[in-house]
Amino acid sequence: MKILCVVRNYAPHAKEMQSAIPTEPVFFMKPDSALNPKQLPFFYPDFSQDVQHELELVVRIERLGKCIRPEFAHKYYNSVALGIDFTARDIQRGFKERSMPWLISKGFDGSAVVGPFVKLEELGKSINDLSFDLKINGETRQQGNSSEMIFDVDHLIAYVSRFITLRTGDLIYTGTPAGVGPVKIGDKIIGTLEGRELLNLDIK
Numbered sequence: 001m002k003i004l005c006v007v008r009n010y011a012p013h014a015k016e017m018q019s020a021i022p023t024e025p026v027f028f029m030k031p032d033s034a035l036n037p038k039q040l041p042f043f044y045p046d047f048s049q050d051v052q053h054e055l056e057l058v059v060r061i062e063r064l065g066k067c068i069r070p071e072f073a074h075k076y077y078n079s080v081a082l083g084i085d086f087t088a089r090d091i092q093r094g095f096k097e098r099s100m101p102w103l104i105s106k107g108f109d110g111s112a113v114v115g116p117f118v119k120l121e122e123l124g125k126s127i128n129d130l131s132f133d134l135k136i137n138g139e140t141r142q143q144g145n146s147s148e149m150i151f152d153v154d155h156l157i158a159y160v161s162r163f164i165t166l167r168t169g170d171l172i173y174t175g176t177p178a179g180v181g182p183v184k185i186g187d188k189i190i191g192t193l194e195g196r197e198l199l200n201l202d203i204k
């Protein structure tokens with residue numbers, strides 16, 4: 001499986017990163033070794049002094065697809081989860097300054113947290129109207145709704161599948177709303193989707 005991630009898919013986040021709003025989706029990938037699907041503690045890596053949280057809605061692909069049209073994209077997923085795209089911001093910054101690929105800053109082991117998947121049917125809501133938030137030690141740090149995405153899930157799937165075949169089990173991290181920031185050892189992170197606590201993670 002592969003882990004596809006979208007950058008700058010919420011305008012206020014693009015602004016906080018002092019980045020332009022993209023005119024088409026921009027993707028990167030994490031290796032499957034980055035995945036932490038059981039919410040084991042996140043062990044703060046010794047190679048960074050600025051690991052930051054990015055809370056994201058995650059969609060799991062349920063069937064093989066290539067060149068998927070946006071109007072058919074909804075047939076390729078049926079559930080969502082909350083995930084954290086952990087980012088070693090200091091390392092990423094260093095690579096960006098040199099215009100080099102910043103893979104290791106976002107692809108390191110444990111950097112792709114994902115909680116349990118919930119069927120959209122069970123939520124009884126459109127994928128384009130899901131509220132989610134992240135608290136650290138009880139304090140709300142990020143709040144978003146999928147209606148605020150620059151490119152909605154169906155368009156993300158349509159766009160990326162023109163270039164890259166999607167397979168069952170692939171994950172798409174759909175971008176983070178504003179409010180990204182550093183984590184530190186001892187923090188407890190709670191993520192909530194439509195009032196359901198789906199993430200509960202300790203930083204160690």
Ligand code: MG
Pocket residue numbers: 005006007054056085173175176
């Ligand atoms: Mg991200």
